[in-house]
Amino acid sequence: MKKELKSSAPADSEIVLGILNDSKETLSRLYTSYFPMVLQLVLKNNGNEDDAKDVFQESIIVLYNKVKGGNFELNSKLKTFLYSVCRRLWLKRLNEQSKTRRNIQDFSDIIAVEDDLEKHEEKDRQFEMMELALNQLGEPCKTIIEDYYIQNRSMQEICEKFGYTNADNAKTQKYKCLQRLKKLFFQT
Amino acid sequence: MKSDLELMNLIDAYLKGELAGSELSDFEQKRISDPSFDLKVVEHQNFILNLSEYGSRVKLSSDMNVIHESLDIQAIKDEVAPEAPRVIRLWKKYRISTAIAATVALIAVSGTLLSTGYFSKSISTNVNLLRREINSIKRSQNALIKNINDKPAKGPSDPGEYGGTGFALSSNGYVVTNFHVIKGADSVYVQNSGGESFKVKLIYIDPAYDLAVLQITDPGFEKLASLPYTFKKAASDVGEDVFTIGFPRDEQVLGKGYVSAKNGFAGDTVAYQVSIPVNPGNSGGPLLDNLGNVIGIINGKQALLDGAAFAIKSSYILKSIEAIPQDSLDEKLVVNKRNTLAGLSRKEQFKKLEPYIYMVKVY
Numbered sequence: 001m002k003k004e005l006k007s008s009a010p011a012d013s014e015i016v017l018g019i020l021n022d023s024k025e026t027l028s029r030l031y032t033s034y035f036p037m038v039l040q041l042v043l044k045n046n047g048n049e050d051d052a053k054d055v056f057q058e059s060i061i062v063l064y065n066k067v068k069g070g071n072f073e074l075n076s077k078l079k080t081f082l083y084s085v086c087r088r089l090w091l092k093r094l095n096e097q098s099k100t101r102r103n104i105q106d107f108s109d110i111i112a113v114e115d116d117l118e119k120h121e122e123k124d125r126q127f128e129m130m131e132l133a134l135n136q137l138g139e140p141c142k143t144i145i146e147d148y149y150i151q152n153r154s155m156q157e158i159c160e161k162f163g164y165t166n167a168d169n170a171k172t173q174k175y176k177c178l179q180r181l182k183k184l185f186f187q188t
Numbered sequence: 189m190k191s192d193l194e195l196m197n198l199i200d201a202y203l204k205g206e207l208a209g210s211e212l213s214d215f216e217q218k219r220i221s222d223p224s225f226d227l228k229v230v231e232h233q234n235f236i237l238n239l240s241e242y243g244s245r246v247k248l249s250s251d252m253n254v255i256h257e258s259l260d261i262q263a264i265k266d267e268v269a270p271e272a273p274r275v276i277r278l279w280k281k282y283r284i285s286t287a288i289a290a291t292v293a294l295i296a297v298s299g300t301l302l303s304t305g306y307f308s309k310s311i312s313t314n315v316n317l318l319r320r321e322i323n324s325i326k327r328s329q330n331a332l333i334k335n336i337n338d339k340p341a342k343g344p345s346d347p348g349e350y351g352g353t354g355f356a357l358s359s360n361g362y363v364v365t366n367f368h369v370i371k372g373a374d375s376v377y378v379q380n381s382g383g384e385s386f387k388v389k390l391i392y393i394d395p396a397y398d399l400a401v402l403q404i405t406d407p408g409f410e411k412l413a414s415l416p417y418t419f420k421k422a423a424s425d426v427g428e429d430v431f432t433i434g435f436p437r438d439e440q441v442l443g444k445g446y447v448s449a450k451n452g453f454a455g456d457t458v459a460y461q462v463s464i465p466v467n468p469g470n471s472g473g474p475l476l477d478n479l480g481n482v483i484g485i486i487n488g489k490q491a492l493l494d495g496a497a498f499a500i501k502s503s504y505i506l507k508s509i510e511a512i513p514q515d516s517l518d519e520k521l522v523v524n525k526r527n528t529l530a531g532l533s534r535k536e537q538f539k540k541l542e543p544y545i546y547m548v549k550v551y
C-alpha cells in the first residue's frame with residue numbers, strides 16, 4: 001500500500017540556496033518534485049486535489065519563511081519537513097471538519113514541526129491583517145504603497161505613473177497613505 | 189505635522205539605503221542620542237518589514253499558482269492514487285450487468301419467500317381461532333328446556349352455526365367479543381348464563397385487533413347491575429395468575445392459568461401468550477387477574493403446540509371503545525371504574541361474574 005514515490009528531487013542545499021535567491025526555477029522544481037507526495041497524502045485521507053494544493057502551498061510558505069528568517073538549520077530532509085508540515089496542516093483541517101480525532105494514513109517519515117507551525121500561524125494572522133488593511137485602504141493609496149514598499153520603485157517612477165507634479169507631492173501622498181494604512185492595520 | 193512627514197521620508201530613505209555621507213552619520217548619531225527617535229525608526233522598520241513580507245507572500249502564491257496551472261494534475265493523481273479510477277472504470281464497464289444480476293437475485297429471493305408464504309404470516313395458519321362450530325348433534329337441549337321452563341326468550345331456538353364468548357362492557361348492554369367470532373354473520377345473538385338470548389347489533393369492529401363491540405337491542409333485556417370488574421390499562425407481567433370464563437360448550441367453563449409471555453404469536457405485541465386450557469368457543473372470553481381486572485380477551489391458541497393460548501391486551505379494548513364515536517350511540521358507553529372482585533375467593537368471583545359473560549351465537 002505504502003508506495004514510495006520515485007522522483008528526481010533536486011538536492012536540498014540547492015533548494016535552500018535557490019530560495020534565498022528568490023529563484024523561480026527552484027520554486028518550480030520544488031513544486032513539481034514534492035507536490036505528488038502531498039497529493040497522495042491528501043487524496044488517500046479524504047481530500048481532493050484542491051485541498052492538496054492549499055495545504056502544499058501553505059507548507060511552501062512555511063518553508064520560505066523558515067529559510068528566509070535566517071539561521072536556518074536543515075536537521076532533516078526537506079522532503080520530510082514538507083511532508084510533516086502538510087500532514088499536520090491536513091490533520092488540523094480534517095479535525096476542524098469532522099470535530100473528531102482521526103488517524104491518518106502515512107506515506108513517509110515525519111518530524112515534529114509544531115514550533116514552525118506556531119510561528120507560521122502568527123505570520124498568517126499578520127498576513128491576513130495586512131491584506132484586510134490594504135483592501136480597505138482603496139486606490140490610489142494601495143498601489144502607491146505597494147509600488148514603493150513592495151516593488152521597491154523609486155519615488156520618481158511613482159511620480160510619473162500617477163502624474164504628480166513633483167516628487168514632494170508624491171511623498172506627501174505616500175506619507176498620508178502610509179499613516180492611514182497603519183491606522184487600519186493596528187485597529188483590526 | 190510637517191516635521192513628522194519629513195521624518196518619515198528620512199526614515200524611508202535611510203531604510204532604502206539612500207542616505208549617504210553626513211546625512212547618514214547625523215541620522216545614526218540621532219538614533220543613538222534620542223531613544224524616542226530610535227523607537228520610531230524601529231517601529232517603522234517593523235511595519236515595512238511586515239508589508240514586504242506580505243508582498244513576497246503574495247508573489248510566492250501567484251508564482252506557485254502559475255506552476256500549479258502548468259502541472260497535469262490528473263496524470264499525477266493517476267500515479268499516486270490509481271485505485272479509485274480503476275474501481276470507477278470497472279463500475280462503468282459492469283454496471284448494467286450488475287443491475288441485471290441484482291434484479292434477478294431480488295426477484296428470485298422475493299419469489300421464493302412469497303411462494304413459501306413468508307410474507308403472509310397470517311394467524312390462521314398457525315393459530316386456531318377459538319370459535320366453535322355448533323353442529324346439530326351438540327345443539328342444546330338446554331336451550332329448548334330453558335325455552336320451556338323459563339320465560340320464553342325472543343331469540344330463535346336454533347343454536348346457530350358458530351359460537352364464541354363475549355362479556356359486558358357496561359351495564360346498559362354493550363358487549364365485547366372477537367371480530368373473528370362474528371365475522372360474516374347474518375345476525376348475532378348473545379345468550380346469558382340463564383339461557384336467555386338477546387338480539388344484538390354490531391356497533392364497531394376492529395379487524396386489526398380482532399375486536400368487535402356489540403349492543404343488546406332486544407326489548408327483553410333488562411339493565412344489569414353495575415359491573416364487578418374493571419379494565420386494566422397497563423400491561424400485565426409474565427407469571428401473573430389469570431383465569432377466564434368461556435363457552436366451549438353450552439355452559440360457562442372456568443379456566444385457570446398464567447401469563448407466559450409478553451407478546452403473542454410471532455412477536456405480536458397486541459397480545460399476550462397465556463398458558464391456559466382453552467377450546468373452541470372460548471374466543472371472546474375475558475382474561476382476568478386475581479384481583480378481578482380484565483387484562484385481555486382470549487382470541488386463539490397455537491396449533492400443534494400445547495399450552496400456548498393468546499389474548500388481546502385489554503388496553504386495545506379501551507382503545508376500541510375510545511374509537512367509537514359516542515354521538516352515534518343510543519346509550520352512553522361508560523367503562524366501569526370500580527372493582528368489587530378484589531379479595532374474593534375464586535368461587536365468589538365466578539358467581540359474581542356469571543351474569544356478565546355471554547355466549548355469542550352467530551347465524
